[in-house]
Amino acid sequence: MIAGIDFGAPSHEVARCLIGTFVLVDGVGGRIVETEAYDRTDPASHSFSGPTERNGAMFGAPGHAYVYLSHGIHWCLNFVCREEGHGAGVLIRALEPLAGLDLMRQRRGLDAMRGLCSGPGKLCQALAVTRAHNGASLAAAPFTLAAADGEHAVVAGPRIGISKAVEVPWRFGLAGSPFLSRPFR
DNA sequence: CTTAGGATCGCCT
DNA sequence: GGCGATCCTAAGC
Numbered sequence: 001m002i003a004g005i006d007f008g009a010p011s012h013e014v015a016r017c018l019i020g021t022f023v024l025v026d027g028v029g030g031r032i033v034e035t036e037a038y039d040r041t042d043p044a045s046h047s048f049s050g051p052t053e054r055n056g057a058m059f060g061a062p063g064h065a066y067v068y069l070s071h072g073i074h075w076c077l078n079f080v081c082r083e084e085g086h087g088a089g090v091l092i093r094a095l096e097p098l099a100g101l102d103l104m105r106q107r108r109g110l111d112a113m114r115g116l117c118s119g120p121g122k123l124c125q126a127l128a129v130t131r132a133h134n135g136a137s138l139a140a141a142p143f144t145l146a147a148a149d150g151e152h153a154v155v156a157g158p159r160i161g162i163s164k165a166v167e168v169p170w171r172f173g174l175a176g177s178p179f180l181s182r183p184f185r
Numbered sequence: 186c187t188t189a190g191g192a193t194c195g196c197c198t
Numbered sequence: 199g200g201c202g203a204t205c206c207t208a209a210g211c
Contacts, residue, residue: 036203044203054196072194074204091203121204162203181204187211198200 002138003145007062007081011037011088014081015172016156018090020148025127027144028100030117033174034093034181036159038078040086043164047087057135059087065143067124067134074121077129079138093160093171094118096179097126119181157184 001007005017015037023029038045046068051059057066058080066078066089082088095117097104104116104126117123124130138145153175158167160182173180 038203046203049197052197068203069195070204071192071202073192076203078203093203119204159203187209189209190207192204192206194202196201 002063004147005145007079007138008083009081011039011081011090012170014079015090015170016154018079018092019154019172019174020150020152022098022144022146022148023092023095024099024144024146025129025133026142028103028127029095029144030098031096031148031174032092032094033096033177033179035172036091036093037088037170037172038091039082039088042168044159044162044166044168045087045089047089051087055087058089059085060135063138065129065133065136065138067129067131069131070121075124075130076120077124077127077133091120092123093120094173094179094181095123095126096174096177115179115181118179155184 015035018032018035021032040047046055047058061084062081064080077092078089080089097116117126155175156169157171159171
């Protein structure tokens with residue numbers, strides 16, 4: 001258990017529980033408002049075709065980070081879950097920025113006006129998450145996780161930006177949050 | 186407000 | 199050699 005989250009649970013349960021949880025990287029971060037679940041049996045998942053050098057962290061211990069580069073430009077942060085070797089994870093898609101706002105704006109540059117952490121790539125840029133964090137434990141520096149303060153209304157819907165298993169409703173968000181990457185229907 | 190297209194690099198076939 | 203769990207810009211309603 002880290003910050004009240006059981007990372008040994010199936011990815012869609014972890015994804016739902018993570019909404020409202022606080023995450024910081026070197027003191028910069030905020031509240032998680034949007035996640036997506038991926039599983040070994042899921043054609044849209046990086047782990048679907050088995051372990052490789054790239055996705056190795058996904059098959060490591062739960063409660064660790066899996067970071068990968070998307071389209072040669074954007075880093076994306078995932079939390080590994082389920083049991084060791086299973087290859088399941090949760091993509092962190094958006095945060096409500098709370099700590100280190102100046103640093104976030106600095107890292108995001110002029111584009112900060114369009115949202116500091118409203119997307120997987122933006123969030124990693126704002127928190128300075130890169131390949132260097134791949135495989136790192138979420139229970140130790142530079143990561144800090146803290147339990148959600150109270151109950152949160154969670155909404156679910158189809159995942160974004162994938163071409164397979166498009167209709168699987170494994171995207172979760174904090175209901176009514178203005179910090180989502182895109183609204184839920 | 187919505188949509189279409191380009192950027193750009195590491196991984197897999 | 200092709201493609202992607204994305205983001206930004208510009209153009210058209």
